[in-house]
Amino acid sequence: MANRITPQSEDYSQWYLDVVKEARLADHSPVRGSMVIRPNGFAIWERMRDRLDEMFKETGHQNAYFPLFIPKSFLSKEAQHVEGFAKECAVVTHSRLKAVDGGVEVDPDSRLEEELIVRPTSETIIWDAYRSWIQSYRDLPILINQWANVVRWEMRTRLFLRTMEFLWQEGHTAHATKEEAVDETTQMLEVYRTFAEETMAMPVITGVKTASERFAGAEDTYCIEALMQDGKALQAGTSHFLGQNFAKAFDVKFQSQSGELEYVWATSWGVSTRLIGGLIMTHSDNQGLVVPPKLAPVQIAIVPIFRGDEELAQILTTAKPLAEALKKAGLRVFLDDRDQYKPGFKFAEHEAQGVPLRIAIGPRDLANGQVELARRDTLEKQTIPIQAPEDFARSLSDLLDQIQHDLLQKARLRMQQNSRIVDTYEEFKTEIEKGGFLLAHWDGTPETEARIKEETKATIRCIPMGGDLGGTLNQELGLNGGIPNSGACILSGKPSSQRVIFARAY
RNA sequence: CGGGGAGUAGCGCAGUCCGGUAGCGCAUUCGCUUUGGGAGCGAAGGGUCGCAGGUUCAAAUCCUGUCUCCCCGACCA
Numbered sequence: 001m002a003n004r005i006t007p008q009s010e011d012y013s014q015w016y017l018d019v020v021k022e023a024r025l026a027d028h029s030p031v032r033g034s035m036v037i038r039p040n041g042f043a044i045w046e047r048m049r050d051r052l053d054e055m056f057k058e059t060g061h062q063n064a065y066f067p068l069f070i071p072k073s074f075l076s077k078e079a080q081h082v083e084g085f086a087k088e089c090a091v092v093t094h095s096r097l098k099a100v101d102g103g104v105e106v107d108p109d110s111r112l113e114e115e116l117i118v119r120p121t122s123e124t125i126i127w128d129a130y131r132s133w134i135q136s137y138r139d140l141p142i143l144i145n146q147w148a149n150v151v152r153w154e155m156r157t158r159l160f161l162r163t164m165e166f167l168w169q170e171g172h173t174a175h176a177t178k179e180e181a182v183d184e185t186t187q188m189l190e191v192y193r194t195f196a197e198e199t200m201a202m203p204v205i206t207g208v209k210t211a212s213e214r215f216a217g218a219e220d221t222y223c224i225e226a227l228m229q230d231g232k233a234l235q236a237g238t239s240h241f242l243g244q245n246f247a248k249a250f251d252v253k254f255q256s257q258s259g260e261l262e263y264v265w266a267t268s269w270g271v272s273t274r275l276i277g278g279l280i281m282t283h284s285d286n287q288g289l290v291v292p293p294k295l296a297p298v299q300i301a302i303v304p305i306f307r308g309d310e311e312l313a314q315i316l317t318t319a320k321p322l323a324e325a326l327k328k329a330g331l332r333v334f335l336d337d338r339d340q341y342k343p344g345f346k347f348a349e350h351e352a353q354g355v356p357l358r359i360a361i362g363p364r365d366l367a368n369g370q371v372e373l374a375r376r377d378t379l380e381k382q383t384i385p386i387q388a389p390e391d392f393a394r395s396l397s398d399l400l401d402q403i404q405h406d407l408l409q410k411a412r413l414r415m416q417q418n419s420r421i422v423d424t425y426e427e428f429k430t431e432i433e434k435g436g437f438l439l440a441h442w443d444g445t446p447e448t449e450a451r452i453k454e455e456t457k458a459t460i461r462c463i464p465m466g467g468d469l470g471g472t473l474n475q476e477l478g479l480n481g482g483i484p485n486s487g488a489c490i491l492s493g494k495p496s497s498q499r500v501i502f503a504r505a506y
Numbered sequence: 507c508g509g510g511g512a513g514u515a516g517c518g519c520a521g522u523c524c525g526g527u528a529g530c531g532c533a534u535u536c537g538c539u540u541u542g543g544g545a546g547c548g549a550a551g552g553g554u555c556g557c558a559g560g561u562u563c564a565a566a567u568c569c570u571g572u573c574u575c576c577c578c579g580a581c582c583a
Contacts, residue, residue: 004544013577014577017576028575028576030574030575031574031575032574032575032576084582087581087582088581088582121583150583152582152583154581154582154583155507155579155580155581155582156577156578156579156580156581156582161583162582162583166583168583215583234583235582235583236583237583238583270583271583272583273583274583303542305541305542306541307540307541308540308541311541339541341541341544341545342540342541342542342543342544342545343541343542343543343544344541344542344543344544344545345541345543345544345545346543346544347542347543347544348543348544349544351543360542362541362542363542364542365542372542506583
């Protein structure tokens with residue numbers, strides 16, 4: 001039995017690519033750095049999208065859609081913003097091609113008067129629209145989200161983790177007061193944390209980015225940071241407090257209750273298809289993808305084992321009512337009666353694709369009044385007696401909940417075991433090689449941060465605010481309502497009010 | 507942009523040094539046998555060898571140019 005997936009221990013990067021390929025999540029496309037998201041991958045994204053969309057609506061947001069193209073001049077209106085994105089923009093310069101002996105070339109006569117930028121993010125085009133939407137405090141807040149694709153001309157790419165074009169959502173809100181905008185920023189951060197943990201079973205640390213890691217144009221960038229199996233950190237979502245920067249750049253003012261003209265306060269927040277990369281590197285193993293039940297396109301695969309049509313028909317008399325009852329109970333089921341593949345092939349395929357539960361039913365089982373039940377996350381198999389389909393549905397539904405819960409616990413434990421306190425720079429340099437989150441004191445200066453990055457490739461992932469790293473660490477960081485301990489910077493020895501989280505990151 | 511690797515059947519590759527009928531494995535199609543962990547045998551289909559020039563009786567192979575992808579760094583969700 002040839003395993004087509006490179007073991008994690010041999011080459012984690014290759015393992016990742018193999019899982020993406022074997023689970024048929026995505027392919028490389030002919031264009032460098034962009035990918036084809038295949039039905040298996042897109043089905044996971046759809047489930048993520050649906051749940052997030054629900055959460056956005058629950059918090060009062062509406063969806064809208066803004067254009068793909070942004071006039072070049074818009075990008076330059078916010079100084080920090082243009083500086084951050086200028087180097088990675090796709091630019092549309094011409095509007096047509098013309099045929100030349102057997103091929104086509106860009107028609108030089110079609111040059112655009114003002115070049116168009118393919119959106120790397122939509123703050124500018126949206127704030128241009130908001131100017132005409134907002135006159136009075138009564139027009140606020142504006143709470144809008146859009147589902148879109150964006151393009152960032154990246155140097156190096158990896159499927160899902162960094163592609164030149166990616167799918168995401170971007171929320172853009174406008175508020176009358178600073179306080180309200182800050183509340184919105186942290187509220188959406190909390191939405192992301194909840195989604196990551198409850199739906200993806202991916203534990204995260206919430207926190208604030210340092211100035212050098214901040215979104216271009218933001219006053220503060222909040223983030224959720226996850227820890228992957230190989231010890232590298234992944235920024236999984238960001239929520240920005242934009243202050244009045246974009247309102248000033250696009251001249252968006254409103255008349256307050258007292259009649260004054262004031263600039264509007266803004267936030268933006270987003271998560272992308274990168275989350276799928278995070279999902280893979282949180283749960284999966286050498287057999288392939290592991291998907292938490294809430295996101296699994298197929299939650300239960302039923303594999304009949306049979307010789308010939310007659311035996312298949314006999315097994316289907318048990319398998320079909322079971323599949324129907326499971327579907328009726330709201331579970332996503334695939335009755336895999338394909339006859340061109342042997343059971344072993346199907347087992348391997350469902351495992352590679354991360355189907356959480358598998359039920360195998362053969363003549364031997366029917367004779368004994370049982371079925372074989374296999375859990376994808378633990379790879380455990382057990383035989384269980386055949387029950388009434390409705391009872392089956394109930395117990396399998398419970399088991400799926402259990403798996404969802406166990407995956408989060410397992411991932412949280414891993415994050416906790418790979419998070420540790422370091423107090424000296426020597427120790428830091430040794431420990432960073434082992435991966436994980438390092439909790440260290442920092443003097444708050446960009447110079448120290450830059451030097452540590454240069455010497456160790458570690459960045460400050462965030463100044464932590466929330467999350468669960470376990471008793472001692474929680475206490476040290478003041479997570480969950482406590483007060484963080486102060487100390488001295490590992491590099492400069494200067495005073496530090498609290499530890500920050502360092503890691504090497506994707 | 508610097509360093510490395512690679513473009514030959516849907517996928518993975520050999521052949522290139524030393525020019526001479528375009529091959530192998532997997533996949534696909536058909537038939538028979540199979541079916542409790544990636545089935546076996548037999549047959550069949552599928553290629554302008556990344557592209558453009560050049561040398562030659564003859565180019566996947568030699569020469570020149572060019573494009574693209576992947577991996578490692580600098581940049582980043």
